[in-house]
Amino acid sequence: MADILDGKETAASLEKVLRARLAALREKHYEPKLAVILAGNSKPSAMYAAFMQKVAKGYGIESEIFRESEDITEEELGSLITDLSHDREITGILMMMPLPAGIDSEKMIALINPDKDVDGLTDTNAGRLFAGKDGLFGCTPRAVMAILDHYGINPDGKKAVIIGRSNVIGKPVSLMLLKKNATVTICHSHTKNLKEITREADILVAALGHAGAVTADMVKPGAVVIDVGINRVNGKTVGDVDYEPVSRVAGAITPVPGGVGSVTTAMVIENIITAGEKQAK
Numbered sequence: 001m002a003d004i005l006d007g008k009e010t011a012a013s014l015e016k017v018l019r020a021r022l023a024a025l026r027e028k029h030y031e032p033k034l035a036v037i038l039a040g041n042s043k044p045s046a047m048y049a050a051f052m053q054k055v056a057k058g059y060g061i062e063s064e065i066f067r068e069s070e071d072i073t074e075e076e077l078g079s080l081i082t083d084l085s086h087d088r089e090i091t092g093i094l095m096m097m098p099l100p101a102g103i104d105s106e107k108m109i110a111l112i113n114p115d116k117d118v119d120g121l122t123d124t125n126a127g128r129l130f131a132g133k134d135g136l137f138g139c140t141p142r143a144v145m146a147i148l149d150h151y152g153i154n155p156d157g158k159k160a161v162i163i164g165r166s167n168v169i170g171k172p173v174s175l176m177l178l179k180k181n182a183t184v185t186i187c188h189s190h191t192k193n194l195k196e197i198t199r200e201a202d203i204l205v206a207a208l209g210h211a212g213a214v215t216a217d218m219v220k221p222g223a224v225v226i227d228v229g230i231n232r233v234n235g236k237t238v239g240d241v242d243y244e245p246v247s248r249v250a251g252a253i254t255p256v257p258g259g260v261g262s263v264t265t266a267m268v269i270e271n272i273i274t275a276g277e278k279q280a281k
């Protein structure tokens with residue numbers, strides 16, 4: 001049976017480090033504050049916004065949710081983002097996606113100050129990641145790396161296969177593994193012989209968005225399997241990995257729930273602190 005890579009345990013150990021960094025920031029009389037932009041009526045966005053506010057509060061970090069109606073104009077939203085980007089009281093900006101229909105997301109993202117971009121959405125931060133520089137990067141890909149790190153799994157020299165090439169997960173996690181000296185292969189919906197490729201992986205990252213798509217025959221015995229997927233099936237949350245059979249083949253595996261998703265919110269807090277450390281200088 002595979003070892004379980006526990007996201008809750010990872011998050012708990014990160015919490016200690018984050019609280020120490022927060023205390024150091026407050027020593028410098030810097031008080032971080034998060035701005036959450038919630039435009040429109042998306043239920044998951046409203047839930048996540050409220051949830052993030054609760055997590056921030058648990059760290060003693062103040063946050064404010066800017067609720068905007070579904071028919072906000074691009075001009076109105078644009079000026080809110082610009083104001084928050086300039087506001088010296090605001091450390092980080094979390095803009096819930098998707099934005100209301102008719103609003104150009106790219107245009108709005110471009111207005112976020114890259115040094116307050118705690119979701120790593122801006123081209124500037126994407127460029128920093130591409131170039132191997134420091135910056136604010138997406139919270140889910142960093143959660144994947146945090147779990148590997150917590151369990152002492154060093155990607156150096158390993159074969160890593162990522163299923164998925166989205167800008168929010170597949171691409172950034174590939175670049176992060178590359179930076180850690182893994183030999184990286186990225187698969188997507190046009191990949192032929194997917195199984196042959198995934199069976200080579202020492203580290204397999206599933207981020208394709210199909211419940212149970214990664215089956216036991218796709219996994220090399222002893223491999224580390226990281227399941228990024230979040231899917232609702234018959235009222236239950238399941239990953240992209242067919243958990244039971246795969247856990248009998250893999251050496252280590254993240255559960256869903258309680259895996260990558262449980263570390264993601266700690267990564268948002270980490271980005272707020274990283275942003276604050278830069279702004280406090």
Ligand SMILES: NC(=O)C1=CN([C@@H]2O[C@H](COP(=O)(O)OP(=O)(O)OC[C@H]3O[C@@H](n4cnc5c(N)ncnc54)[C@H](OP(=O)(O)O)[C@@H]3O)[C@@H](O)[C@H]2O)C=CC1
Nearest residue numbers: 140164165166169188189207208209228229230260261264
């Ligand atoms: N744990 C967490 O905190 C979070 C989890 N998620 C979850 O992660 C998963 C991925 O999310 P996201 O990246 O946004 O999804 P996208 O739908 O944007 O991307 C999916 C990727 O998988 C590829 N793909 C789809 N089907 C196949 C297939 N059959 N074989 C090989 N590749 C395939 C697609 O290829 P192509 O590019 O060719 O279309 C695409 O690159 C989802 O389950 C999502 O719910 C998302 C955010 C946070």
Ligand SMILES: Nc1nc(=O)c2c([nH]1)NC[C@@H]1CN(c3ccc(C(=O)N[C@@H](CCC(=O)O)C(=O)O)cc3)C=[N+]21
Nearest residue numbers: 044045048095096097098119256257258259261262265
């Ligand atoms: N710019 C932007 N960034 C986002 O990250 C973003 C967004 N917009 N729009 C809305 C969606 C929705 N979303 C959720 C994340 C976690 C839970 C969640 O419930 N997480 C639980 C369960 C985790 C688990 O499965 O283990 C937890 O963290 O404890 C829900 C919803 C983020 N989103």
